[in-house]
Amino acid sequence: MSEMELPMMPRGTTPETARTFTPDPDQAPDEDLREAIWELGREGEWIVQPVPEPYYEARTKYGRIKKIPFQKTWHHKSCGQCGHIPGYSTSIFWLNRFLGYDYFDPRDQTSCTAWNYYASATSNQAAQAAVAMRNFSAAYETGYYPLIHCGTSFGHYKEVRHELVHNHELRRQVKAVIEKLGRPFVMPEELVHYSEWMYAIRDQLKERVVHDLSRITATVHPACxxxxxxxxxxxxxxxxxxxxxxxAVTAVVQELGAKVADYSTWYDCCGFGFRHILVQRDFTRSFATMRKIEVMKEEANPDVVLTHDTGCVTSLDKSQFATQAHGRNVGVPVMSESQFAALAVGAHPYRVAQLHWHSTDYRPLLQKMGIDPEKAWAEFQEDLAQIEQGSMEFLTWESVL
Structure with a gap:
């Protein structure tokens, strides 16, 4: 099916109430830190890394404009994605290459340690902030701009940024740590999450869709x-x-041609909870499935659940086996919108999206999208056979584009 023949869903979703929301920067509960960041840069407190051109100008909640770089991005990867959902990150990289964008995949990035922080097992304020600033300096030294894959890292770094802007003593302590490492003390002009980049490129993705998604219904879990x-x-x-x-997520999914269905518990956490997933995993699994997945099934009956954070995909996908064993109304595949978008424009479900790492059955979704999961699996198994035989060392980007 050619791109021009694809039926596309109308843009937009209906508000849940008759209330209207008029964005007004003056009514924002959070101050706009960017001018303070630039002022501290002018005072010599740190180097400000500007967003590289070309960039997309997106509106934030209260009407401020945020710059989203298209390329020259330094990818701050997620430990949970790389360890549990590798197709999440691979899909982001694949989309960059598919669209011809220049990016950098660093080998010297450290974990943000935010899971530790939100699980109440952190070290101290200066150490947490130093980790963030060390990664920012590493990005700056390459000439590429940080793009953060993990929602947890993104939220944590925003809190760190707020602390460093307002706390001179903390800023002094962290700067001393970074200087001992022999690195520049750098603060990016904007903190950018990968899903904002997905939002910025949604029109480009729409032009390249190769599968008819008009029969696909998705529910979206926005990451806390x-x-x-x-x-x-x-x-x-x-x-x-x-x-x-x-x-984020919803606009991309609609642009790809799928339907986004609403459900009543959209605001609730996925159940991950950081501390809960470590010491009360049954609570996490119960909340993820009974408060989220079951509600989605009963109210929207989606073909797929899409989200934009590591812990959310992990909890919502890998918790369903437990409640399924008790006969609960679950059984919906869960993935990131980057994986879904990559599939929509032609990425391989196993070589790129790596759906075999997911727990809940995704094959009915692939079939409904027009992708033959058995054929794709046979192709992937042939790749593995070649690697085992020594005729191929590993999959390359050239072989999957």
Missing amino acids: HYYKLQSGDAIYDAEIYGGQRTA
Whole structure:
């Protein structure tokens, strides 16, 4: 099916209430830190790394404009994605290459340690901030701009930024640590999450869709650490629920041609909870499935659940086996919108999206999208056979584009 023949869903979603929301920067509960960041740069407190051109100008919740770089991005990867959902990160990289964008995949990035922080097992304030600033300096030294894959890292770094702007003593302590490492003390002009980049490229993706998604119904779980922390910095769009919910994920899914269905517990956490997933995993699994997945099934009956954070995909996908064993109404595949978008424009479900790492059965979704999961699996198995035989060392980007 050619791109021009694809039926596309109408843009926009309906607000859940008759209330209207008029963005007003003067009414924002969070201050706009960017001018303070530039002022501290002018005072010599740190180097400000500007967003590289070309960039997309997106509206945030209260009407401020946020710059989203298209390329020259330094990818701050997620430990949970790389360890549990590798197709999440691979899909982001694949989309960059597919669109011809220049990016940098660093080998010297450290974990943000935010899971530790939110699980109440952190070290100290200066150490947490130093980790963030060390990664920012590493990006600056390459000439590429940080793009953060993990919602947890994104939320944590926004909190760190706020602390460093307002706390001179903390700033002094962290600067001393970075100087001992022999690195520059750098603060990016904007903190950018990868899902904002996905939002910025949604029209480009729409032009390249190769599968008819008009029969696909998706529910979206907006990640708490993306839009609830420093809420004025998240992307919103008047066409998405009247600007009353973040536009990340939903706007992309609609642009690809799928239908986004609403459900009553959209605001609830995925259940991950950081501390809960470590010491009360049954609570996490119960909340993720009974408060989120079951509600989605009963109210929207989606073909797929899409989200934009590591812990959310992990909890919502890998918790369903437990309640399924008890006969509960679950069984919906869960993935990131980057994986879904990559599939929509032609990425391989196993070589790129790596759906075999997911727990809940995704094959009915692939079939409904027009992708033959058995054929794709046979192709992937042939790749593995070649690697085992020594005729191929590993999959290359050239072989999957």
